[in-house]
Amino acid sequence: MKNLKLKAARAGMDLSQDELAKKVGVSRQTINAIEKGDYNPTINLCIAICRALNKTLDELFWE
Amino acid sequence: MKKRNAIVLGAGIIFFSLILLPILIYGNSKENSYTANVLIENGVAVPAEATYDFELKADEDDVYKFNLDWWQDEEPAFITGMCIKDPDGETVFVGTAQMMSCDTIPQNLKSGKYEAELTFITDNDTYTAYCKSHDLEVSGDGVDFSEIVKDGSYKVDYRINVEKANANYTAIGIGLGIMIGIGSLIIILALTKNGDDAQSKYDERQQIARGKAYRAGFYTMGLAVLVMFVLEMAGISLPIERSLTYFMIFVLGGLALIAVNIWNDSYFAMNENPIRFVIVFALISLFELMVGIRYLRTGQMVVNGILTFRAMSFVVVFMLLFVLAMTLIKRLKDKREEES
Numbered sequence: 278m279k280n281l282k283l284k285a286a287r288a289g290m291d292l293s294q295d296e297l298a299k300k301v302g303v304s305r306q307t308i309n310a311i312e313k314g315d316y317n318p319t320i321n322l323c324i325a326i327c328r329a330l331n332k333t334l335d336e337l338f339w340e
Numbered sequence: 341m342k343k344r345n346a347i348v349l350g351a352g353i354i355f356f357s358l359i360l361l362p363i364l365i366y367g368n369s370k371e372n373s374y375t376a377n378v379l380i381e382n383g384v385a386v387p388a389e390a391t392y393d394f395e396l397k398a399d400e401d402d403v404y405k406f407n408l409d410w411w412q413d414e415e416p417a418f419i420t421g422m423c424i425k426d427p428d429g430e431t432v433f434v435g436t437a438q439m440m441s442c443d444t445i446p447q448n449l450k451s452g453k454y455e456a457e458l459t460f461i462t463d464n465d466t467y468t469a470y471c472k473s474h475d476l477e478v479s480g481d482g483v484d485f486s487e488i489v490k491d492g493s494y495k496v497d498y499r500i501n502v503e504k505a506n507a508n509y510t511a512i513g514i515g516l517g518i519m520i521g522i523g524s525l526i527i528i529l530a531l532t533k534n535g536d537d538a539q540s541k542y543d544e545r546q547q548i549a550r551g552k553a554y555r556a557g558f559y560t561m562g563l564a565v566l567v568m569f570v571l572e573m574a575g576i577s578l579p580i581e582r583s584l585t586y587f588m589i590f591v592l593g594g595l596a597l598i599a600v601n602i603w604n605d606s607y608f609a610m611n612e613n614p615i616r617f618v619i620v621f622a623l624i625s626l627f628e629l630m631v632g633i634r635y636l637r638t639g640q641m642v643v644n645g646i647l648t649f650r651a652m653s654f655v656v657v658f659m660l661l662f663v664l665a666m667t668l669i670k671r672l673k674d675k676r677e678e679e680s
Contacts, residue, residue: 303543
């Protein structure tokens with residue numbers, strides 16, 4: 278299932294996939310895969326993404 | 341490992357290998373060559389024979405072999421009969437071939453002056469007479485000289501290389517080649533990285549995908565070995581040299597690994613620059629292609645209907661082109677998805 282909340286939060290901060298990927302230390306393709314719902318990130322990566330986007334886990338990853 | 345340290349390590353390995361190269365040069369230094377200019381006129385060779393001498397210093401306790409080579413870019417329009425005689429006039433080698441590249445059976449040799457007698461044969465009667473006078477077996481009905489003999493001028497380089505049979509210079513050469521290859525690979529891998537670190541960095545998704553890719557490579561290689569095993573049990577032999585078969589099985593596994601990796605965006609590490617990789621791959625492909633074409637032109641790639649290990653160059657080119665093609669296809673797919 279697509280993670281539109283993550284995509285919206287990223288766009289809200291005016292970050293590209295590549296910029297967010299650099300902030301959290303992963304590849305651009307991994308951010309893309311998470312947004313498309315092709316990959317379920319580990320809790321560590323979820324936390325890193327939340328910190329980079331100033332969001333909570335609930336806001337980004339809880340359905 | 342830091343990028344600078346990796347480059348120093350790679351350069352060190354290459355330097356160490358180059359220091360060992362004189363072993364090969366020394367081992368192959370006892371080379372004697374002779375160039376024959378033969379004119380074929382109305383199907384007759386002029387001159388019909390040639391002789392050349394060479395000196396050999398041999399230890400009585402050692403065993404030697406001759407490495408004979410008169411493989412040419414252009415096939416000579418005659419058959420050469422070569423007879424090598426030792427200082428006592430005893431024949432130590434005799435054979436006939438249009439072109440030849442082979443090692444003789446190891447034997448004890450005496451020191452002194454050796455004589456190589458060359459006979460340029462253009463007809464069946466001379467061929468049969470030569471074989472009978474030198475105790476050689478005449479193959480079948482002889483040779484179809486109408487296919488071979490053509491009027492013209494031919495320059496043939498005959499090389500007789502004498503080396504100790506117990507020192508395997510080919511193995512040393514391959515070993516040094518592999519070391520130089522490893523050294524170059526370390527340098528290339530270090531240079532394709534962004535930043536100071538020479539090690540490839542993969543994120544968690546890429547590591548999972550790489551695990552799947554290794555599994556695919558392992559199963560593909562296992563399947564290929566199984567197929568080869570079944571073929572061998574059934575008595576079916578492929579017209580491919582065994583060493584090349586092993587290499588192709590290895591490459592097949594590698595292709596499966598590469599394909600899965602590229603498709604999952606886990607082939608290139610986060611700190612790798614794909615453009616630099618593509619440039620290096622294109623340059624290696626070009627080099628290997630030139631080597632392969634050379635072997636193809638000189639007829640060393642297929643000998644007696646068997647594909648030899650020299651076809652490895654084309655296998656490597658195929659593998660690198662596969663990587664380039666897969667990368668391109670994946671890029672186009674990603675681009676299309678981004679646009680939609």
